[in-house]
Amino acid sequence: MSPMIRLSNIKKMYQMGDEEVHALSGVDIEIQKNEYVAIMGPSGSGKSTLMNVIGCLDTPTSGLYELNGTNVSEMNDNQLAKIRNKEIGFVFQTFNLLARSNVLHNVELPLIYGGVGSADRKRQANGAIERVGLGDRAHHKPNELSGGQRQRVAIARALVTNPSILLADEPTGNLDSKTGEEIMGLFDILHSEGNTIILVTHEEDIAAHAHRIVRIRDGKVEHDEKVKNRKIARAHTTTTA
Amino acid sequence: MEFKEIITISLNAIKANKLRSVLTLLGIGVGVFSIIGVMTAVRVLQNSIESGLSNLGTHTFQIQKMPMMAGRDAWMQARKRKDITYAQAQTVAERLTTAEHVGIEGWNGGNTISLLSGEKTNPNVGVAGETPEGIPTNNWTIKEGRSITNNDLIHSYPVAIIARDIETKLFPRGGAVGSQIKINSQRYSVIGTFESKGASLGGSSDNFVAVPLTTFMEQFGKQRSLNIMVKAKGAEVYDECLEETRMILRTIRKVDPGAEDDFSVFSNDSLIGTFNEFTLYIKLGVGFISFISLLAAGVGIMNIMLVSVTERTKEIGIRKAIGARRSNILGQFITEAIVLCQIGGIVGILVGIVGGNLTALAFSVPPVFPLDWALLGFALCSVIGVVFGVYPAWKAANLDPIEALRYE
Ligand SMILES: Nc1ncnc2c1ncn2[C@@H]1O[C@H](COP(=O)(O)OP(=O)(O)O)[C@@H](O)[C@H]1O
Numbered sequence: 001m002s003p004m005i006r007l008s009n010i011k012k013m014y015q016m017g018d019e020e021v022h023a024l025s026g027v028d029i030e031i032q033k034n035e036y037v038a039i040m041g042p043s044g045s046g047k048s049t050l051m052n053v054i055g056c057l058d059t060p061t062s063g064l065y066e067l068n069g070t071n072v073s074e075m076n077d078n079q080l081a082k083i084r085n086k087e088i089g090f091v092f093q094t095f096n097l098l099a100r101s102n103v104l105h106n107v108e109l110p111l112i113y114g115g116v117g118s119a120d121r122k123r124q125a126n127g128a129i130e131r132v133g134l135g136d137r138a139h140h141k142p143n144e145l146s147g148g149q150r151q152r153v154a155i156a157r158a159l160v161t162n163p164s165i166l167l168a169d170e171p172t173g174n175l176d177s178k179t180g181e182e183i184m185g186l187f188d189i190l191h192s193e194g195n196t197i198i199l200v201t202h203e204e205d206i207a208a209h210a211h212r213i214v215r216i217r218d219g220k221v222e223h224d225e226k227v228k229n230r231k232i233a234r235a236h237t238t239t240t241a
Numbered sequence: 242m243e244f245k246e247i248i249t250i251s252l253n254a255i256k257a258n259k260l261r262s263v264l265t266l267l268g269i270g271v272g273v274f275s276i277i278g279v280m281t282a283v284r285v286l287q288n289s290i291e292s293g294l295s296n297l298g299t300h301t302f303q304i305q306k307m308p309m310m311a312g313r314d315a316w317m318q319a320r321k322r323k324d325i326t327y328a329q330a331q332t333v334a335e336r337l338t339t340a341e342h343v344g345i346e347g348w349n350g351g352n353t354i355s356l357l358s359g360e361k362t363n364p365n366v367g368v369a370g371e372t373p374e375g376i377p378t379n380n381w382t383i384k385e386g387r388s389i390t391n392n393d394l395i396h397s398y399p400v401a402i403i404a405r406d407i408e409t410k411l412f413p414r415g416g417a418v419g420s421q422i423k424i425n426s427q428r429y430s431v432i433g434t435f436e437s438k439g440a441s442l443g444g445s446s447d448n449f450v451a452v453p454l455t456t457f458m459e460q461f462g463k464q465r466s467l468n469i470m471v472k473a474k475g476a477e478v479y480d481e482c483l484e485e486t487r488m489i490l491r492t493i494r495k496v497d498p499g500a501e502d503d504f505s506v507f508s509n510d511s512l513i514g515t516f517n518e519f520t521l522y523i524k525l526g527v528g529f530i531s532f533i534s535l536l537a538a539g540v541g542i543m544n545i546m547l548v549s550v551t552e553r554t555k556e557i558g559i560r561k562a563i564g565a566r567r568s569n570i571l572g573q574f575i576t577e578a579i580v581l582c583q584i585g586g587i588v589g590i591l592v593g594i595v596g597g598n599l600t601a602l603a604f605s606v607p608p609v610f611p612l613d614w615a616l617l618g619f620a621l622c623s624v625i626g627v628v629f630g631v632y633p634a635w636k637a638a639n640l641d642p643i644e645a646l647r648y649e
Pocket residue numbers: 014015016021022023041042043044045046047048049050
């Protein structure tokens with residue numbers, strides 16, 4: 001079976017004046033359906049750049065990116081927008097909700113751009129809100145919610161289109177550790193329900209929820225391994241890693 | 242993406258910045274207001290003129306010594322003309338072949354009408370000396386009693402037909418026909434009453450009394466210029482009839498060939514034409530100023546939209562990240578500009594129509610709703626919204642999602 005994601009020799013270069021910054025300098029990764037991957041690495045190593053490429057928010061300078069067997073590198077703007085809408089669910093460190101809109105409208109938004117009719121949209125959005133446990137907050141504005149609740153809204157928004165992959169760039173970075181654990185619990189459940197999840201973190205605790213850890217340094221994959229003792233043996237992993 | 246969603250998003254954005262939105266649409270509103278206000282006022286005056294100022298009937302024209310509307314110089318020139326005499330007018334009436342009716346009349350203003358018992362009107366009543374055919378050419382209709390006859394004219398009988406204002410004032414309980422009245426100090430019997438003509442630009446059209454022309458000249462003097470009113474036999478012969486009348490008058494008044502007429506001709510058409518010529522300059526002037534102010538308002542819209550795009554960079558990034566296409570963002574911001582302009586336009590149109598109709602109130606004529614101008618104003622606002630909204634919207638649509646998301 002061909003992998004859901006195949007990155008071969010992906011490079012991303014930024015021109016800063018005379019200087020070339022290589023955010024990614026030749027990344028090869030394959031990710032299968034229903035994998036649960038944590039991407040780790042020091043600050044500035046290229047984790048976010050990699051996530052943005054996978055999420056079709058950014059286009060690589062060179063290299064091949066295949067998503068579900070189609071070559072994403074050759075797609076135009078509108079095709080990429082469609083992929084972002086249908087295939088990708090993105091969760092950000094800073095939540096990125098529309099401040100003026102309530103929870104329901106925030107979660108509905110991808111469906112609006114996907115052209116889903118009003119009635120279906122409401123039903124699906126409410127379903128996603130229920131799944132993240134915010135059924136009683138559908139008509140609240142983001143500023144009436146706690147950080148953890150906001151991230152749940154963002155997850156509901158990412159889920160609502162039933163995407164192929166959930167991408168989360170440091171989803172617990174702005175949360176305290178207890179709330180972070182709760183959010184990770186939610187990702188665990190979503191994974192067990194069959195979703196493919198890729199998340200960026202620099203906390204070993206958080207990465208321990210995943211089945212596979214990809215370590216990046218200076219824009220290159222340094223280490224790619226299966227997690228032997230998952231969350232159950234969290235204390236072990238933390239000390240040994 | 243449904244149209245309804247775009248509208249909702251736009252309205253929400255406009256509501257989110259109420260004060261700014263109101264100030265922006267005020268600019269558009271004022272520009273549209275001035276157009277609609279003036280056009281409504283002009284329309285009111287036009288209607289009033291068409292319905293009242295000239296009380297002539299269809300394919301009828303009037304000839305008189307003085308012009309109807311003229312500048313000071315032309316007016317002073319015209320005063321030197323010879324009077325149109327009763328004899329000249331009668332000759333015209335005899336010789337004309339293409340006329341259905343030829344009426345001859347003289348006017349005297351500022352009279353008091355009274356009952357023998359002493360009840361009287363204000364001293365502002367017009368008295369018209371008319372030949373029998375002067376009644377239909379003036380488009381007057383008898384309500385009760387009878388009209389002026391040739392017999393009345395030949396014998397200079399002291400008989401009068403009174404219009405509505407006089408009737409209401411002196412005979413509030415009816416019974417005018419057959420009663421005696423005095424015009425100033427002379428006694429007349431009332432033989433009929435006129436249907437009301439309603440009000441027009443100059444005030445009431447019902448404040449007059451008509452008497453036989455000969456009787457009129459005995460009371461008010463023969464040294465005066467008379468009006469000749471000609472109703473052509475039909476629309477087809479109207480021009481021919483007008484030409485024939487001019488030629489007859491020129492001949493009997495001995496106007497040199499090549500010299501200008503020494504009398505003035507006017508009809509409903511020529512009056513409306515003169516008025517339209519006059520209002521055209523007002524329309525052009527106001528149109529130009531409004532266009533400039535709308536342009537300024539448009540630049541204001543663009544400015545606000547650019548600020549709005551910058552302020553909402555992050556929002557645009559979020560929308561793009563979850564699948565908004567370039568066209569979605571473009572549509573959202575253009576729609577916002579259009580809706581903003583249209584709200585301003587509607588306000589301007591409504592206030593303009595109300596303001597313009599104050600002239601209707603002032604001249605006590607019916608108000609108008611200038612649908613064509615209202616639609617044009619609305620379309621103009623929409624166009625301004627598109628023209629000045631396109632660039633900011635295009636800027637928003639072309640933002641890079643990653644950079645937009647990173648924007649704080
Ligand atoms: N828009 C940009 N312009 C220039 N350099 C950039 C840009 N985005 C990222 N970089 C550089 O690319 C490298 C990787 O950045 P990033 O992927 O954000 O790292 P991480 O998420 O691992 O901290 C960094 O050196 C960063 O400075």
